[in-house]
Amino acid sequence: MEEDYGFETRAIREGIWRSDEQEHSEALLLTSSFRFQSAEEAAARFAGELPGNIYSRFTNPTVRTFNERLASLEGGEQGLGFASGMAAITATFMGLLSAGDHIVASNSLFGATTGLLNNVFARFGVAITFVDPEDSPAWTAAATEDTRMFFLETPSNPGMAVADIADLAERARAAGAWLVVDNCFCTPALQRPLDLGADLVIHSATKYLDGQGRCVGGAVVGPEALVGERIFPVLRSAGATMSPFNAWVFLKGLETLSLRMERHCDNAERLAEHLANRLGPDQVRFPGLPNHPRFELAKRQQSRFGGLLAFDLPRGREAAFAFINALAIPTITANLGDAKSTVTHPASTTHARVSQAERDAGGVTEGLVRISAGLEDVEDLVADVDRALAAIDLA
């Protein structure tokens, strides 16, 4: 949009275009390809001499609206949708890294991201060093002359570690590396890594951008020189494309993102404070609790503390399973960022495929339970948690 409108206005209207039918809601263009007026026009489009749609693997107007809207919300030049968050991460690595390069990555990452680095990119000659996301000097110490990228999530999944984006952006630049931030937990409604100096932002749109647990998708946002010139060619050749239908669902999700995030944050804060009272503050990991080691940083870096919390139950896996099974409202599922509260035992699910050493480093203990606070009546959630604590004799 031409005017410098506020976040909510752009979340609802950025990137919109209308067909001759003058539909009010965003048009959903379910078409695999686009026709050309002549053979000459087809040739010019393929040569890149004429802008316009070609084929929905890499040009679809509904996906383009999503790309433009998310880029605007993150404050980046260009956005690019993918079939999943993991597809966005894979394409970013493929676009930016080559054999012989080195990456410094957080030791507290989504399990599939750790697996992608260890099991796939290592085979293609990319060296990886994992470090504590809260220990900024460790990132500088881990960098070598081959380091091309610092990669992290903040807050992290499921350890809720908070990394200092501005400090690590400076350290990445000093090391000649790009800083890539997975902003899944906060969304641009709460945190904008590009404003803090990061080079690229990654999303699993599956989570809060959808917000109602319907579609799988992902995205990367950043400068044209990286997204357009390095990552778009991977999408064009390798696929892993966001479907127009999913893009349309995500556009509907973005319209209510700010409102939803406010309530997710309210509910997570209430649950975190309640659990801190019941279990002791040291058992609860939530950036909004004053005993979180990065509480002051989280207050500065994020506008609110987010909708995720994790807590350690005494007696390990047995207590964690019993607690989860005793809950009536939160759904036992791997998803998060949904209107429905969800509960997960990371050590046996999302992080079951990473090594014990990596689980230890990321704080994924056997007693750790992660809750994604949904949009239900929070007093119902508090009562449910109390019932489940009573069931494991922690009443």
Ligand SMILES: *Cc1c(COP(=O)(O)O)cnc(C)c1O
């Ligand atoms: C879910 C998730 C991903 C992967 O996204 P998919 O859409 O499931 O591929 C990446 N990072 C974080 C932090 C996630 O929670």
